[in-house]
Amino acid sequence: MRVPVSWLREYVDLPAGLTARDLAAGLISVGLEVETVDEIGADIAGPIVLGRVREIEELTGFKKPVRYCRVDVGTANGSGEPQGIVCGARNFSEGALVVVALPGATLPGGFAISARTTYGRVSEGMICSATELGLWEDHTGIVVLPEDAGEPGADAYDLLGLREDVLDIAVTPDRGYALSIRGVAREAAAVYGVPFRDPADIEITGTPGGGYPATVADPAICSRYVLRGATGFDPDAESPLWMKRRLAHTGVRPISLAVDVTNYVLMELGQPLHAWDRDKLRGPIEVRLARSGEQLETLDHVKRTLDPDDILITDESGPINIAGIMGGLETEISLTSTNVIIEAAHFAETHIARAARRHQLSSESSRRFERGVDSELPLAAATRAVNLLAELGGAIVDNGYTHVDRSTPREPVAIDAALPARVSGVDYPAGTAVRRLREVGCAVTEAESGATLHVTPPSWRPDLTDPNDFAEEVIRLEGYSEIPSIPPVVPAGRGLTIGQRIRRAVGRGLAGAGFVEVLSYPFVGQAQFDGLRLAADDERRNAVRLANPLNDDEPLLRTTLLPGLLRTLVRNVGRGFSDAALFEIGLVYLPKAGAPERAPIPPVHRGPSPDERASVEAAIPDQPRRVAAVLAGERDPSGWWGKGRPATWADAIEAAREVGYSAGVELRARAAERAPWHPGRCAALYVVNNTDDSVSGTLVGYAGELHPRVISAYGLPARTVAMEVELDLIEGARAPAGAPEVSGLPAAAQDVALVVDNSVPAADVEEALRSGAGDLLESVRLFDVYTGEQVGEGRKSLAYNLRFRASDRTLTTEEATAARDAAVAAAASRTGATLRG
Incomplete structure (x- = not known):
């Protein structure tokens, strides 16, 4: 809401000398979000005065019509002689009172005015349009002032309001009353303890009844409905300068007097109004809900199919307005309308909010209705509007008016x-x-x-x-x-929890490995699940549905981190970052079996009872914490040193292992199949049991290359890889922390190359080596994989480095060899491995 300070001062006696920035600070102190203070016209300077056009000479011989005008500017030019000015506008004649910028003036945008020769004449200034003065957008011609606006040579600054301070306020949804000068003035009066003059305190003239007939079908959709009429309106009457200027300050473009009046009252009081051409209405008006199949062509020339939840204004011809949103084209007021009906009402907030989103029509009216409009305001606002039509447009206000009041008083x-x-x-x-x-x-x-x-x-x-x-x-x-700031006393001996330390360690570990952390919205839709190629009965499709989603296409809470990460990857690649490694640590939301569809809302004036707490907890989904990562393009960049290396499924598995390492556990990979990964290039990740060095039964996630159809559905780069693991399970499998043992004795290294069938996973061979090597084994590292003629078709050679160390002695060659042979024997027994010759 844009609030001109001069307009505000009409209704509240602000302290003398109070600046706009001081006022903004005061309003901020009571909770209004004043975003900016715009000093309109601060860049305007120099002589800008009123002028009377005395003579007009039409210049010929040019591509466009041009006039040379002699303009009386009084003594403002220092000589008292008429000023010669060249002007191309055609909307004025001799005797017109205009606005003149004399040489030495500066117009908005730093446009300096000086005497110059143009079209063969010396032009000593400019006859100004509203756009050139920064008043409002109007390219139809120059500003022609009323005859009684002032004398030639009079200063135009105050008359036109060329300088104004305007507060730009971001109104929160709970403070709809602040979407009006009236509401902000009331707040300012409370801040400074000064009287407030209510612009809605209007004498209601006329007689209830006898107005244009109207009925309301259901008070739940419209608690108050007012119609006031005016006849004999002059459609050629123009809006006064002060009204146009105020509308422009609030961000509304002046259109015509009838429309400007409704917009002016809207900004002044906060009550949306609608004006109809009475001669276009057909029979009594009814306020009701839409019926299936009904349509209406709105003022934006769009034919809309109406929803049974839409509130409609109808006459005998059918729908004529979507209430609180937009009027219909057939009954709009035009530049020839002489008989006007003004509508003011109080519509149900939730209906208006849903209709505005459904039809994608957010208007000044709907913004106010959906936040809540003063239910007592419609009659005063409609009366204010017809009075302005009478005062400014020569209309005669109907004595009778329609006032349907189905409201109920508020209880203390x-x-x-x-x-x-x-x-x-x-x-x-x-x-x-x-x-x-x-x-x-x-x-x-x-x-x-x-x-x-x-x-x-x-x-x-x-x-x-x-x-x-x-x-x-x-x-x-x-x-x-x-309110005093009293920080709580922190109990001694406390710091980060184990979970917090693990999450920070994981984030640092992945960042150190070249990944960039991102944060995604937790909202998804079934389209994202379809893109992941999840089966119809996949448990990840069972998601919590939001009661009021931000986006109708994403009404669910995520059950996997991958959709948000994949969409972020697509945006990065689309902006030229083709080599990307991203990760996210976040919650997923898994509905509980038998949970209610909606969480109950306990009262806020007391703590919840045990039963209320249990019902809330039963509705809250499980929220395990997960880590996911995606990689595309080159993992190792290319450069003068040679070609780069593209990211592969192995990098996804290594990212998962980095998570485990940072959390203090070891993860092992086993071949698996699971959407959205490519069959044959997907690994299940298990926690290693620290007591016997075997893979325990705790499955914590998956990693590998994404399926080509998933890549196509999301528009990802080819061969994109990803991993997702559950951090809570990893944390739960973590052994108690202890100081690492550092040995001062040397290690003994032994290399071994084993030949196995291609179907045997390297992880199984590694696990067999670990189990057979005994307690002396410190680490196993796969450093080479070979396939070719030397090992035979369908076979592969896996070369491992085995590292042995004893805590109390230096190992002999015989001891290290014996441990290696035992490891090889275990691998041969469990995987059919043979030593490569």
Whole structure:
């Protein structure tokens, strides 16, 4: 919401000398998010005055019509003689009162005005358009002022409002009242303790009944509906300069007087209005929900199929408006309309919010309705609008008006008078809560003891429903800065938990291995699961559904980290980063069996009962923490030293092993098949049992090359590889931490080359070597794989380096050889391996 400070001052007596930036700081202190203070016109300088066009000479012989004008600018030019100015605009005639920038003036954008020769004449200034003055967008011609605007030579700065301070406020969803000058003025009055003059305090003239007939089908969709009419409106009447300027300051483009009036009242009071051409309406109006199959062509010339959840305004011809969103094309007010009907209503917030998203139509009206509009405002706003049509457009206001009131009064809420002090920790003086609540418009009744307040919230604050809401109002108006900062005392001897240390170690380990950490949104849709080629009965398709998703295409919480990582990889590759290694540490969300579809919402004024806590916990999904990584392009870069090495399935497995190493466990890989990985290039990852050096039954994840169809579905680079492991399981399998043993004795290394069938995994051979080598074995490392004629078809040679060490002595060659032979014998027995000759 853009708020001109001069407009704000009409309704609140701000302190003299208060700057716009001081005002912004004051509003920020009570919770309004003032993003910027725009100093409009700060770059305008020099003589800009009113001028009367005395003579117009049409210049010929040029490609476009050009005029040489003699303009009376009084004594502003120092001589009193008419000023000669060349102008190409055609929307004025002799005698017109215009705006003139004389030589020495500077217009918006740093455009300096000087006397210059053009079209064979000396032009001593410029006759200005609204666009050139930075007033509003208008390319139809120059600004022609009313006859009574002033005398030639008079300063134009104040008349046109060329300089203005405008606050740009980001209004949060709970403060819809701040989407109006009225609402912000009320906040400013509370900040500075000055009187507030309500622009909605309007005398309601006329007689209820006798207006244009209207009915409301259901009060749940529309609690109040007002129609006021005006006849004899002059469609040629122009909006006054002050109205156009204020609309432009708030970000609204002036269109025509009838439309400008509805927009002006919208910005002033916060009540959306709609204007119809009365002559285009057909019979009584009805407010109802849409029926299946109904359609409406809206003002943007789009024919829309309506949803049964849409609130419609209809007449005998059918739908004429999507309530609170956009009007229909057939009944729009035009530049020839003389009889006008103004509509003001209070529609159900949730219906408007859903309709705006469904039709992808976010308008100034829908933004206000979905946040909550003052339910008592429609009659005052409609009256204000027709009065402006009468004042500025010569209309005659109908005496009768339609007012359908199906609203119910708000009930008082009991609140402990000491609640604000108890919540904030500030000892407020007696009577503070009552004073502050009345400042925001609440009706407050004190109990005899004074300990309990009965507070009825005002109609413009639908967000005030709970005692804590009222406590917050008191606290914010007293100042958040008054709340003391008292950090909690940290018990001695505590630091990061084991889980936190492991997560940090994993992140540092992967970053050190060349990976870049990313954070993805946890929202997915079935399309992402389809892209991963998950089977219909895959447990990962069973996902928690959001009650109010940000995106209708992604209504689920993720059950795997891969979709977010893969989409991030696609964006990076699309921006030229073809060699990428990304990782993410995050939660996945796995629904519990028998959990309710929606989590219950316990009250906030007290702690939950055991039953409420149990019901909430039953609805919360399991949230294991996982680590995932993706690699594409070159793992080892190419350069002057030679060719690079592309990332392969082995790099994905190594990334998983790095996670295990950082967490203090060892992971082993075994061949497996699981979507979305390529069959034959997928490994299941298991935790090594630290007690007997064997692979235990704890499966922690998968790694390998993605299936080609997955790569095609996501648009990934060819041969993209990925891994995903469950960090919680790895943490649970971790042995108690201890100091590593460092031996001062030398190690004995033995190399062995074993020939096995191609179908035998290298991990099985390594595990057999470990089990047979005994306690002297320190490490096993595969350093070469060979296939070819020397080992025979269907066979491969695996070369391992075995490292032996004793803690109490230097090993002899015989001891190391014996341990190696035992390892080879175990490998031969378990995998059919033979020593390569």
